[in-house]
Amino acid sequence: MSTTATRVIVTGDQPRRALLRGRRPEDLDRPGQRARLRKETLSGYGFLVPWLVGFFGLTIVPMMYSLYLSFTRYNIFQPPQWIGFDNYVRLFTNDPAFIQSAQITLIYVLVGTPITLTAALIVAMLLNYRDKGAGFFRSSFYAPSLIGGSVSVAIVWRAMFAADGPVDNSLSFFGIELGGWIGNPSLVLPAMILLAVWQFGATMVIFLAGLKQIPKELYEAAEVDGANAFHRFRAVTIPMLSPVIFFNLLLGLIGAFQVFASAYIISNGSGGPAGMTNFITLYLYKRGFSDGQMGYAAAIAWVLLVVVAIIAFILFRTQRSWVHYSGDNR
Amino acid sequence: MTTSSFSQNALVQVENQVVDPTTPRARRKVKRRTWQTVIWFVVLLAITAVVLYPLVWLLFSTFKPNSEFGQNVGLIPNNPTIDNYIKVMEGIAGVPMWRFFTNSLIIAVGSVIGTVLSSALAAYAFARIQFKGLGILFAAMIGTLLLPFHVVIIPQYILFNNLGMIDTFWPLLLPKFLATEAFFVFLLVQFIRQMPRDMDEAARIDGAGHVRIFWSIILPLIKPALITCAIFAFIWAWNDFLGPLLYLTSPGNYPLPIALRLYNDQTSSSDYGATVTASFIALLPVLLFFLVFQRFLVDGVATQGLKG
Numbered sequence: 001m002s003t004t005a006t007r008v009i010v011t012g013d014q015p016r017r018a019l020l021r022g023r024r025p026e027d028l029d030r031p032g033q034r035a036r037l038r039k040e041t042l043s044g045y046g047f048l049v050p051w052l053v054g055f056f057g058l059t060i061v062p063m064m065y066s067l068y069l070s071f072t073r074y075n076i077f078q079p080p081q082w083i084g085f086d087n088y089v090r091l092f093t094n095d096p097a098f099i100q101s102a103q104i105t106l107i108y109v110l111v112g113t114p115i116t117l118t119a120a121l122i123v124a125m126l127l128n129y130r131d132k133g134a135g136f137f138r139s140s141f142y143a144p145s146l147i148g149g150s151v152s153v154a155i156v157w158r159a160m161f162a163a164d165g166p167v168d169n170s171l172s173f174f175g176i177e178l179g180g181w182i183g184n185p186s187l188v189l190p191a192m193i194l195l196a197v198w199q200f201g202a203t204m205v206i207f208l209a210g211l212k213q214i215p216k217e218l219y220e221a222a223e224v225d226g227a228n229a230f231h232r233f234r235a236v237t238i239p240m241l242s243p244v245i246f247f248n249l250l251l252g253l254i255g256a257f258q259v260f261a262s263a264y265i266i267s268n269g270s271g272g273p274a275g276m277t278n279f280i281t282l283y284l285y286k287r288g289f290s291d292g293q294m295g296y297a298a299a300i301a302w303v304l305l306v307v308v309a310i311i312a313f314i315l316f317r318t319q320r321s322w323v324h325y326s327g328d329n330r
Numbered sequence: 331m332t333t334s335s336f337s338q339n340a341l342v343q344v345e346n347q348v349v350d351p352t353t354p355r356a357r358r359k360v361k362r363r364t365w366q367t368v369i370w371f372v373v374l375l376a377i378t379a380v381v382l383y384p385l386v387w388l389l390f391s392t393f394k395p396n397s398e399f400g401q402n403v404g405l406i407p408n409n410p411t412i413d414n415y416i417k418v419m420e421g422i423a424g425v426p427m428w429r430f431f432t433n434s435l436i437i438a439v440g441s442v443i444g445t446v447l448s449s450a451l452a453a454y455a456f457a458r459i460q461f462k463g464l465g466i467l468f469a470a471m472i473g474t475l476l477l478p479f480h481v482v483i484i485p486q487y488i489l490f491n492n493l494g495m496i497d498t499f500w501p502l503l504l505p506k507f508l509a510t511e512a513f514f515v516f517l518l519v520q521f522i523r524q525m526p527r528d529m530d531e532a533a534r535i536d537g538a539g540h541v542r543i544f545w546s547i548i549l550p551l552i553k554p555a556l557i558t559c560a561i562f563a564f565i566w567a568w569n570d571f572l573g574p575l576l577y578l579t580s581p582g583n584y585p586l587p588i589a590l591r592l593y594n595d596q597t598s599s600s601d602y603g604a605t606v607t608a609s610f611i612a613l614l615p616v617l618l619f620f621l622v623f624q625r626f627l628v629d630g631v632a633t634q635g636l637k638g
Contacts, residue, residue, distance in 0.1 A: 037460075043540045044461025051452035051471070051515065054508025059474055062485030069484065076488065123377065129370055137374045139624045141381055142631070147616055150569040151587040152609035155594055156384050159391075159606065166387060169403050198381065202631055209632035250476070258478050261571035261587070265594055281480050288484050289576065301481045308478055 063305075069298035076294055087299035098300070100275050101283040104189060108279065109256040112196040117248055120200040124207035125237075138208065141201040148199035154265035158182055161191045182266060185274035192277060195262055203248050210244035211237070242323045250315055254308055260285070280304055385617075392607040399602040414607035422592045423581040427611070434568055434585035434612075437502050441567035442560045444506030445514055449559060450552070452509045453518030454544045458530065468519075474512040479572075487576055501577040502570070506563070514559045517630075521555035522548060558630035561623050565616050586612040 045052070070087055072080035091098050123141060127134045147153050161167050163180030171178055181187040214236065222232045238245075260281040263271070271278025271286070280300065288297030387405060392414055394407040402408050421427045455461070456468050490501040509515055529551075530543045538546075549556070571587045578584055581592075590612055593605040620627065 037462075040459055041461035041463075044455050044459040044464065047451045047455035047459065047540065047544070048467070049451075050448040050507060051455075051509040054448070054505060054510040055470065055474070058486060058489075058505055058508060058510050059477070059482060062482040062489065063477075065485040065488075066481060076491065126370065126374060130367065133371070133374075137378060139628055140378050142624070142628050143385070143617075143620055144381060146565060146620055146627070147569065147613060149571075150613065150616075151571055151590045151594075152388075152613045153384070155590065155605060155609045156388050158594075159602075160384055160387070164400060164403065166383070166403070198384075201381075205628055205631045254476055254478065258480060260480075261569075264571070264575075265591065268595060269591075284480055284483075285572075285575075289487075294484050294488070298484050301484060304478055305481045308476070312476055 066298040066301055069295050070302050071299075072295040073293075074295040074298075075292040077292075080295060083295070087296050088303075090296070091299060091303065097275060097278065098283065101271075101278045101280050102303075104276060104278065105257065105280040108189065108192060108196070108259070109253055112193040113249070113252040113256050115193065116197050116200050117203060117245070117252060119197055120203035120248070121207050121241075121245075123200065124204045124211055127204075127208055128211045138205060142205055143201065145199045145202035148195065149259070149261055151261055151265050153195075154262040157191065157195050157262065158266050161187075183273055185276045188266070188273060188276045192259070192263065192266070196256060196259070203252065206244060206248055207241070210241050214240045239324045243325055246315065246319060246323045250312060253311055253315075257281075257304065257308055385613075388606060388610050388613070392603070392610045394603060396601060396603045414603040417601075417604050418607045418611065422589060422608075425581045425584065425589070427589075427608070429582065430584055430586050430589040431611075433499075433583060434587075437499055437570075437574070437585055438564045438567040440499065440503045441506040442563045444503060445509070445511060445563040446556055446560050448507050448509035449511070449514035449518055450549065450556065451544075452515045453522055454540070454548055456515070457519045457522035458543075458548070459540060471512050471515055474510075475516060483572070483576065490577065496577060497579045497583060498577075499583070502567075502573045506567070511563070511566075514563065517559060518552060518555055521552050525551050554626075555630075557623075558626060561619060561627060562630075565619060568616060 069080060071082060071084060073083050073086075074080040127137055144153075159165055161181035163183070165180065168178065168180060178184075178187060181191040218236045218240065219232055222236055227235060258281060259279055263277045263279045263282050264285075267273075267277040267282075269282075269286075271282050281304075284297050284300040284304070287293045287300060390405050390407060391399075393410040393412065394402065395409055395411050395413060398408060419427050421429065452471075456464070456471070486501070486505075490496060493500075495501050495504075505511075525548070529547050533543050533547055568585075569587065570585075571591075574585050574588045575591075578588060581589075584592075586608075590605075590608055593601075593608050
């Protein structure tokens, strides 16, 4: 196959190739072209069959069905029973556990993601200072991103932040006596946020790739104009990097909403202590699968979806004022 | 490396800027550069130590006897032992460790095959075929990138329950064969779009259809991207916790993360050594993958913006 293809390329069957490539609108009037387009559409959907089945069967239809369930009382054994907006009313007026869950999830997302991004940017700029030796550090810092969401790491984290664990001991050395973080309602959320920050590597790698693409001339020009390091950061690095910052912020926020395994393992599935690891996904799981309140859990899922959609919408709307796309229309 | 090699390196850099290193001003500059490089290394080594400490701690802890947990706060075991490994091999809840490992392996390998096949098919259609509805379907695919998975777990559970697939691997594998992980489709679309079209156009003139072009031209061309997809699909399936937690009910079907939950629940107070050792064994394949393919993975992330 490839040899005939090469032959055509080498000998250059130009006229016929040009005919095929140029898809002018008037070509569509010719019956042959129309049939060709129909054939293309047919093969297009042929290739897409698995994806289409998954998209409709496992995403779109289930989403709609979960919207319907959110207006019902349903425990999987008896048929769903329509109760209107009761689930939503209960969520916001009569369920302190949900309100707390929403609060700690928002704190986790809105505090953890900016810290992670800042750490990732700082380390990426450090690595960008010099190429020699940077590869080793880049790989080392990336490793936690690959495993950070796993059960194993959650178990390690529990041990790290336990009373008399490595973190407690190092802090005691400096005279800070905090005790165990995992059992302490006011310290377990910071421990969870630190677990998220520990996984800064993937974000850092993307930042580093973005930094490498900034033309050196911009910095040189700024330096000639007398800009100091901070000015260069403000006037060159941030604007040039803003598309990458936008990308990392969007995916970081959405990803943070979905933290589950670490919270489950660190709290032994309880969301404790005092509900401080009862993230929205864990609360949804407990309501739907431990308590069998599937309609109620579906309502929680839709609140989560709407909040994520609002955050994405705000980001895309404010994009114009702070994200600068350079001339090449990336 | 030693500091002298850094100073030499800094010297070369300054010399390249055509500055005479014998003038006092230039010498000061060389000195500053050297110090900056030293500080650079020290800072990054410190960050590395902090970042990798939990993993090093885990490795050393697997050799600590149970009595040392909570007693020996240091990294190094006082009386190193492999008892934890022997104990962990027996497994938990009447299921041997190799069984959990095999289950994890079946799920991960099945996920890799399903993900790579279905994502490549979809990506080819999105990148290379001009069909009616392409624009809107592509936008929909991008939309699912941002969709939290938790929104569909309840209806999906009901669906798989009605299909009688609870406590089988099917609910974990079937979605992978239907390209539900939009990340992989997107990554491959990007990759195929970068490929020159000359080869497929030449093949079309020779009468090859899309199936042949896909199989004989595009697939071999995008092999590096397929490998990246395969590695990520493996690691994500290997680490997945929520899926098996929902669908697998009998211990004989548990993959490693769910087995770890058993250790964490039942024995963490009494048998710390077994818990950390089982955790380490569960991480080991991923860490080995990482060591072997690190360039592949990190470059894949850098060019495609793929998150771990």
